Amino acid sequence: MKKQYDVIVVGAGPAGSTAARYAAANGASVLMLEKDRDVGYPVRCGEAVSHEGVIQFIQPDPKWIASTVTKFRLVAPNGSSVIPQLDGVGYVLERRIFDYELAKLAANEGAEVITKAYVYDLLKDSNGEAAGVKALIKDVKVEISCKVVIGADGVESRVGKWAGIDTTCHIRDMESCAQMTISGIDVDDETLDFYFGDEVSPGGYLWVFPKGKHTANVGLGLSVEEAKKKSAIKFLQEFIEKKFPNAAVLTHIAGGVPCAKTCDTLVKNRVMLVGDAGHQVNPVSGGGIISGMIGGMIAGEVAAEAIQKNDLSLLVQYEKRWQKRLGWRHEVFYNIKEAIAGFSDDRLNSICTSALKLPEHKRTLGGIFRTALWNQPSMLLDVAKVFVS
Amino acid sequence: MAKPFLMIYVRPGKCDFCGCCVGVCPEDAIELMEAKLSIIEDRCTNCRKCVWACPWEVLEFHREGIQDLPKDIVAVDDFQFANSLK
Known part of the structure; x- marks a missing residue:
């Protein structure tokens, strides 16, 4: 371990490992810190993903x-x-192996990985911007400097809060x-x-x-x-x-x-948030593996580019690219979630009955959401936006 | 107004360290390590969101405060430990 890196990633889940991988692949020196003693364990996940999602990152x-x-x-x-x-x-998936493989991909690009490394605060420069992390690594307190901190510390994220980002989930x-x-x-x-x-x-x-x-x-x-x-x-x-x-x-x-919209702020004071830490979760399904990895990929690329150009004001590009790629979809999904969350059991039963009457080729997820929201015409537009069918 | 005393109790030995409570805490008043959870008393406002969020009923609200509860629990030990980091 060195005393200084370009990028420190806090958390070695799918989003953190992907951020580390793409930052390292684009030329940044990267350290990834995981608070638990194993990458991938304990698993806190239903473990389902789509083939299309996964193959963007790993065979x-x-x-x-x-x-x-x-x-x-x-x-x-x-x-x-x-x-x-x-x-x-x-x-x-078997997440405990999947996460391990993703961390290996980061390591293969040159990222260093340390487990049982608990980050308990940020180091800050005189402007109040993040200049590194304070960590407890195998029970020894250490301070490590960096140019950019990527917070991939999950639903329990505190990295963002220390940088002044409100990550509290309602x-x-x-x-x-x-x-x-x-x-x-x-x-x-x-x-x-x-x-x-x-x-x-x-x-x-x-x-x-x-x-x-x-x-x-x-x-x-x-x-x-x-x-x-x-x-x-x-x-x-x-x-x-x-x-x-x-x-x-x-x-x-x-x-x-x-299951919220993405945090309003993903970049502040040289801290970037990815994955659950930035609420990059599909609010309808609660799925966050692939979306967190997409967030991690964009954040890693943007961080490396900003460091290479020696212009950290470019970090904010990450928010724009995320919004364009998935953020807008998650906003639409959030509206759909809000519309269906209050449905009574009777309503759900009748949606199922109606869905069963759909001709087979229309019995798609999009078709079922359309059936569910048939009496809320404005929602049908939203469904059309996110379901191609 | 004087700050109320801590009313959130961490039931010993039950926590899975999942972080759901940390995610809803508006005060950054919960310290979660690999296998340690602690309430930071100076910041906690006893709002109970963590109690509601906990999937496993590990956190409890005690209106009368938790000072009379056994001291050899995660909450107290780690509260001191967490503060020693600051």
Whole structure:
């Protein structure tokens, strides 16, 4: 480890590793710090991604693919279900291996990686701009200088707050999540199941994502507003007892997902935020792996370019490029989420009934959202913007 | 007005260190390390958002304050530890 780098990345999840990779590939000296002792563990994720998303960054490899999925099944509160048409395939990942591979890609570009390295504050210059980090590396306090700090420190991000960026997620938008990986169950390895309704997960959804060999990630997220009344773990325990009473529980984890619009500010005082830290999550699905990696890629490229040109005022280009690439889509998805979050169980049941009446070629995700929002014409435009079908 | 005493209790041994509570804390009053969670008493306003957000019911609100609760808990130990970093 050196005393100074061009870029320090805080957090070695998919967004952090991708930021480190693209910053290093574009000529910056990069240090990535991970607070846990392992990259990729513990996993806090349902682990589903699309093929189209993943291949932008890494070729699919059986060692980090638990299951290849070809179908979605959306289950209404009354148990009826609809299987929309999908164009491509998706994967349920082994994140602990996937994240490791992404960190290796960063290392192969020259980035240094240190684990069990907890960043507890920023170093600041006389102008109050970030000039490095204060970290506890294997229990020793160290100060490391840099030109740019990339905060990839997840839902619990504090790097942004230290730079003056408001990253607090409103409790209406935070999804409180619990997941168990369970085994000894009968699930279809090619289907992602989504359950909706007040009984399973009010203001969110419950997922059953197959991981092969009679194993699945079963988890749910519900709005913190709803979790005031009953916690995520209680909802999950009830569902598993009812649906998979004899399952063996291999892991159980908690988590939070910021299903909000992207933070208004992603760049300030030489700090850039990527991934969950900047709320780069699809607010409808809660998916954040690929969008975080896209944020990381843009941030890494922009940081390296600004350093090369010796003009850190260029960092703000990252916000513009993110907005153009995905930020605008997430704003539209946020509006859709707001429109559907309050639907009653009866409404969800009738949407399912209507969706089943659609001709098969129109039974797409876009088609189902159109069905759901048919009486809100302004929303149909939004659906048309984000679903090509 | 005098600052209220701490009313947020971290139940020992239950936390999964997921950070959901940190994400909703408006005061940057929670310190989360690999396997340590602590409330920074000087900043906490007892707003309870962390209590509502916690997926596992690790955080609890105690109107009467937590000073009478056992001292060998994560909250107190790590509160001192976290402050020693500042």
